[in-house]
Every structure is written in structure tokens, then in C-alpha cells.
Amino acid sequence: MNHRFVALSGGVGGAKLALGLAKTLPAERLTIIANTGDDFVHMGLHIAPDLDTLMYTLAAVSNTETGWGRGAESWNFMSATAELGGETWFNLGDKDLATHIQRTRRLKNGETLSEVTSALSRALGIAHSIAPMSNDPVRTIVTTADGDLAFQHYFVRERCTPVITGVRFEGADRARPAPGFVKALDDPALSAVIICPSNPLLSIDPILALPGIRQTLTDLAAPVIAVSPIVKDMAIKGPAAKMMAELGMEASVVAVARHYRGLVDGLVIDRQDENSRAAVERLSMEVLVTNTIMETLDDRIELAKICLAFSGRIGTA
Amino acid sequence: MNHRFVALSGGVGGAKLALGLAKTLPAERLTIIANTGDDFVHMGLHIAPDLDTLMYTLAAVSNTETGWGRGAESWNFMSATAELGGETWFNLGDKDLATHIQRTRRLKNGETLSEVTSALSRALGIAHSIAPMSNDPVRTIVTTADGDLAFQHYFVRERCTPVITGVRFEGADRARPAPGFVKALDDPALSAVIICPSNPLLSIDPILALPGIRQTLTDLAAPVIAVSPIVKDMAIKGPAAKMMAELGMEASVVAVARHYRGLVDGLVIDRQDENSRAAVERLSMEVLVTNTIMETLDDRIELAKICLAFSGRIGTA
Numbered sequence: 169m170n171h172r173f174v175a176l177s178g179g180v181g182g183a184k185l186a187l188g189l190a191k192t193l194p195a196e197r198l199t200i201i202a203n204t205g206d207d208f209v210h211m212g213l214h215i216a217p218d219l220d221t222l223m224y225t226l227a228a229v230s231n232t233e234t235g236w237g238r239g240a241e242s243w244n245f246m247s248a249t250a251e252l253g254g255e256t257w258f259n260l261g262d263k264d265l266a267t268h269i270q271r272t273r274r275l276k277n278g279e280t281l282s283e284v285t286s287a288l289s290r291a292l293g294i295a296h297s298i299a300p301m302s303n304d305p306v307r308t309i310v311t312t313a314d315g316d317l318a319f320q321h322y323f324v325r326e327r328c329t330p331v332i333t334g335v336r337f338e339g340a341d342r343a344r345p346a347p348g349f350v351k352a353l354d355d356p357a358l359s360a361v362i363i364c365p366s367n368p369l370l371s372i373d374p375i376l377a378l379p380g381i382r383q384t385l386t387d388l389a390a391p392v393i394a395v396s397p398i399v400k401d402m403a404i405k406g407p408a409a410k411m412m413a414e415l416g417m418e419a420s421v422v423a424v425a426r427h428y429r430g431l432v433d434g435l436v437i438d439r440q441d442e443n444s445r446a447a448v449e450r451l452s453m454e455v456l457v458t459n460t461i462m463e464t465l466d467d468r469i470e471l472a473k474i475c476l477a478f479s480g481r482i483g484t485a
Numbered sequence: 486m487n488h489r490f491v492a493l494s495g496g497v498g499g500a501k502l503a504l505g506l507a508k509t510l511p512a513e514r515l516t517i518i519a520n521t522g523d524d525f526v527h528m529g530l531h532i533a534p535d536l537d538t539l540m541y542t543l544a545a546v547s548n549t550e551t552g553w554g555r556g557a558e559s560w561n562f563m564s565a566t567a568e569l570g571g572e573t574w575f576n577l578g579d580k581d582l583a584t585h586i587q588r589t590r591r592l593k594n595g596e597t598l599s600e601v602t603s604a605l606s607r608a609l610g611i612a613h614s615i616a617p618m619s620n621d622p623v624r625t626i627v628t629t630a631d632g633d634l635a636f637q638h639y640f641v642r643e644r645c646t647p648v649i650t651g652v653r654f655e656g657a658d659r660a661r662p663a664p665g666f667v668k669a670l671d672d673p674a675l676s677a678v679i680i681c682p683s684n685p686l687l688s689i690d691p692i693l694a695l696p697g698i699r700q701t702l703t704d705l706a707a708p709v710i711a712v713s714p715i716v717k718d719m720a721i722k723g724p725a726a727k728m729m730a731e732l733g734m735e736a737s738v739v740a741v742a743r744h745y746r747g748l749v750d751g752l753v754i755d756r757q758d759e760n761s762r763a764a765v766e767r768l769s770m771e772v773l774v775t776n777t778i779m780e781t782l783d784d785r786i787e788l789a790k791i792c793l794a795f796s797g798r799i800g801t802a
Contacts, residue, residue, distance in 0.1 A: 262579040
């Protein structure tokens with residue numbers, strides 16, 4: 169049987185598991201769906217941070233220290249931009265810029281974001297399928313005491329400092345899920361949907377906010393499993409813990425489980441959260457306890473294999 | 486008396502004299518008008534090669550070897566663009582790119598090309614005034630045996646190989662001269678217009694093709710002088726000689742003089758063309774013979790001073 173899998177992912181943390189899955193599954197058996205709520209237009213360029221992180225990670229050209237952007241990068245565009253009085257709060261490396269310029273050019277020529285992503289992925293030698301969650305614009309807006317902030321303004325320019333009072337996904341109610349996403353979920357060979365360890369509120373919720381997606385995932389014959397991005401009350405990466413606290417959620421695997429309740433059939437939690445197992449199980453989820461901190465490539469592959477096996481067990485249960 | 490001067494310039498060759506003039510005259514006494522017929526949109530960016538060359542030259546950040554682009558440049562954007570299957574025939578350095586992106590962004594925000602050029606010049610620390618010939622689009626089209634070619638396609642992509650049968654300046658008939666250009670020509674203190682040693686057919690003719698400009702220059706009380714870009718039947722830089730030959734013009738200072746006849750009151754020619762003096766004088770022009778080949782900064786300043794003195798002599802004659 170030709171088991172197929174769909175991974176839902178944000179940027180850095182999610183991309184680690186996506187890479188592990190890509191190293192484990194042949195290309196035709198994996199579709200990676202990227203959050204595009206973080207996309208924005210900056211200096212006239214269409215920037216898609218999570219798509220870029222996924223592409224660079226799978227193409228092995230990513231900056232392994234930062235987790236975002238390209239490795240062996242130079243910053244002469246930024247220094248010249250500073251000299252010209254341009255905005256410098258969002259770092260654009262010289263190589264990275266080629267991606268944004270090609271994407272912007274292709275979108276202006278009428279290609280969809282899915283088509284552009286396929287073309288760029290192909291050019292970077294990526295065999296696996298990376299697709300945006302939607303070809304239509306969805307923009308994550310963070311509500312703060314000081315007013316609304318576009319996601320990158322909150323995340324990068326303001327370094328997540330403002331206290332969050334809410335998050336909304338502008339355009340999500342009329343954005344159609346991308347054809348590649350719909351097709352992958354409709355595939356009779358679909359064996360599981362894996363929610364990568366990405367920020368539930370910022371990276372996964374925009375995907376779930378697309379019309380029909382939450383229902384489709386709930387109705388799916390195949391199991392949906394998630395890997396908790398929270399370990400020991402801390403986000404492994406990014407502002408998830410701070411945001412969850414500000415939005416009145418406990419930053420814990422139990423809160424993650426509660427967030428995904430009714431949608432997720434199984435949650436993968438870290439060994440350090442072993443004592444939360446019973447609490448998560450009470451939310452009608454299978455629990456798998458393992459090492460979820462992916463430092464090496466082997467860690468990524470190992471966690472991917474564990475997720476695939478876990479979903480297989482749930483699927484046949 | 487506060488003598489003021491206007492210089493008309495294309496790229497590399499013209500920018501050398503423009504720099505000499507800027508080193509000789511205080512900022513308020515010089516306006517440099519750039520050809521924009523070579524401008525084009527590439528990868529969604531508004532590129533203005535002659536404005537850039539003038540700005541970089543006056544800001545002392547130009548690549549002194551090539552004469553175009555920025556010095557101490559890196560090319561990582563281009564290599565990443567090649568990797569992504571993008572067009573690579575037009576070289577865009579990483580620092581240079583900041584100029585194109587800022588210009589494109591500002592134009593989209595509704596600023597005129599003159600306003601953008603002022604802002605970029607200021608940011609680069611340029612005291613002198615550089616203005617585009619027009620804020621409206623003019624596009625130089627080269628007619629060849631193989632069909633029409635946009636200028637940069639002819640010049641850079643095809644390396645001037647196709648045989649030219651004609652040149653036209655699309656949009657020139659309805660392009661208004663830029664406000665700074667009109668103001669400088671209207672200034673009662675205007676002492677001379679200096680046509681820099683740029684390609685007459687490609688860099689100066691687009692400026693002269695703007696409505697009213699040729700007539701204004703002809704009617705001007707102040708003299709118009711030009712420096713021949715042709716020395717000893719060769720263009721010092723660029724395809725002028727080849728183009729002139731293909732268009733049935735002799736590539737010589739006499740042909741340059743014939744081209745500018747009725748417009749130019751004085752022509753500066755090189756010592757190597759001393760024997761053409763009489764032929765040029767027969768075209769009702771004053772002739773000044775000097776060294777016109779500008780290798781060093783001192784050469785540029787020296788030629789600038791000679792031009793200013795020459796125009797002074799003609800003006801008071």
C-alpha cells in the first residue's frame with residue numbers, strides 16, 4: 169500500500185520535522201503545506217517566510233544557525249539599503265532576495281503562489297511537494313494594547329514585545345485552500361495528517377481557518393497527529409509560550425492538547441512532559457512520549473519515523 | 486556674477502565630465518540632466534542606468550574599473566537568481582539592487598523620478614543636482630534587421646551585435662521635460678549648456694527629442710558646447726562608432742559636429758583630431774582642441790575647467 173502523508177507546517181520548528189519526513193518518505197508520498205498568514209509585501213516584494221524556510225531547509229541551503237534565510241549569505245543589499253535611508257528592520261540577504269524577486273515577478277505575471285512555489289522548489293532541486301495553504305492572501309493580524317500589527321511588524325520589527333490581546337487571519341474566510349492541499353486531503357491513499365511542532369496560534373490556526381479545512385480534517389478517515397511545540401512550559405522556538413500566556417492559555421502540552429481537541433487523534437509530547445500524559449489522554453487523544461527536541465538531522469529523521477509509526481498505530485486501531 | 490551651468494549626460498563617458506564639473510563648480514551652479522531613454526523595467530524593478538552611473542560617480546561609490554555599477558560590489562543575488570532559473574543577462578550587484586528597489590518602491594508610492602533621484606542623491610551625500618530629463622517614460626528602441634529591440638536588450642543582452650537600421654525614442658513626443666530641467670534652462674544666470682562626451686545617437690538625442698528642448702537650446706542666449714565622444718574615428722566608450730557606421734554616418738568628430746550642427750556653438754575635440762579642426766569650423770562651430778581622454782580625476786577636472794572657459798569665451802564673443 170502506498171501510504172501518503174500531509175504535513176502542516178510553519179517556519180523554523182515545523183521545517184525541522186518536515187525535513188525529517190522528507191528524508192524518510194519518497195517524494196510522491198509527502199505533501200508539505202505551509203502557513204502563508206505570515207506573508208507580507210515589503211519594499212514591493214512578496215515575502216513568504218514559512219514557504220522560504222521550508223524550501224531552503226529541504227534544499228539544504230538554509231542558514232542552520234538562525235533557522236531562517238539562506239546559509240553562506242551576504243548582506244550588502246541591506247547595508248546599501250540603510251545607506252539609502254530604506255527600511256532595515258526586516259533582514260533580506262543578498263541570495264534570499266533572489267527568491268523574493270523571482271516570486272514577485274512570477275506572481276505579477278499571473279502565476280499562482282502554488283505554481284511559483286513549485287517552480288522555485290524545482291529550481292532548488294527539491295523533490296518533495298511544498299504547497300502554500302492557499303493561493304489567496306491571508307494575513308495574520310496581531311491585536312495588541314497599542315493597536316493592530318501585521319504579523320511581521322509584531323514578530324520582527326517589534327520583536328514580539330507588545331502584549332497580545334488577540335489574533336485574527338484576515339482574508340481566511342474567503343481564501344480557498346490551494347489545489348495541492350485539497351488534492352492531498354482527498355487522496356484515498358492518505359494515511360495521516362501530521363501537524364508539525366509549529367506555533368498553534370500563529371502557524372497552524374491560519375491553516376485551520378481556511379473554509380472547510382477544520383471540518384475536512386475532523387471527518388478524515390486517516391488520523392491527525394500533532395507534535396507539541398511546547399516542551400516543559402517553554403516554546404522550543406519563537407513566541408508561542410509568551411503568546412499563549414498573554415491570551416490566557418497555560419503554556420503547556422496540556423494547553424496545546426486542549427487547543428487541538430476534537431481535531432487531533434494523537435499528540436506527540438516530549439519525555440520531559442511525561443507527567444502530562446494522563447491529562448492529555450483525558451482529552452481523548454492518544455499520546456506518544458519521545459524526544460521531540462531536534463538538534464541533529466538524525467533527530468529530525470528519528471522523530472519523523474516515530475510520528476509515522478504512531479499515526480500508523482492510531483490509523484489501524 | 487553667479488554663472489550657472491547645465492550638463493547633459495548619458496552614462497559612463499558623460500559621467501566622467503559631469504564629475505569634473507561637480508568638482509569644479511559649487512552645487513548651486515550645476516544641474517546635471519541624465520538621459521532616461523535607457524531606463525527599463527527588469528524583474529519588476531525600475532532601472533535607470535544613466536542616473537545610477539551619475540549618482541554613483543558623484544558619490545564616489547562607483548566601480549571605477551567598469552564605469553557602471555557600484556564599487557566593492559558582491560554578486561550573490563545574481564548567483565542565487567541563476568540558481569532559481571531567473572534572467573542573468575543584466576548584471577545587478579547586491580548593493581546596486583538597493584537603489585533599484587528603493588526607486589521602484591518610491592515610484593509606486595507616487596513620487597516622480599525627479600523626487601526619487603533627489604532623495605537617493607541626498608542619501609548618497611551628493612550635493613549637486615542630478616535630474617532625469619523627464620519624469621515621463623521615454624524608451625529608446627533600436628531597429629535592427631531582426632526587429633525592434635529595447636535598448637538594454639540591444640546593448641547588454643545582445644552586446645550591440647545586431648546591425649542597427651534606426652533608433653527611435655518611444656514616448657519622447659509626449660514626455661514633458663522634468664521641472665528641474667526646465668527651471669535650469671530658464672535660469673537667467675545660465676551661462677552655458679555642456680553636452681558631455683556621451684553617445685549622440687543614444688544618450689543625447691533622447692534628451693533633444695523631448696518637446697521644445699531642441700528649440701529652447703537653439704534659442705538660448707547662453708552658448709551650447711559639446712565634447713566629442715569620438716576620438717580618432719573611435720568611440721572612447723560604448724557602441725557609438727559602430728552605430729554611426731551602421732546608420733551611414735562616418736564615425737568621426739566631423740560627423741559628430743554635423744550631428745550637432747545648428748544646436749551647438751562650440752565643439753571640444755581631442756588633440757588627435759587636430760586635423761579635423763577646419764572641417765568642424767566650416768560647420769559654423771567654434772572648436773577647442775585639447776586632451777579629451779579622461780583617465781584620472783585630474784583629467785576630468787582639467788577638461789571641465791577647459792569646457793567652462795571655452796563656453797565663457799563663446800558666451801562673451
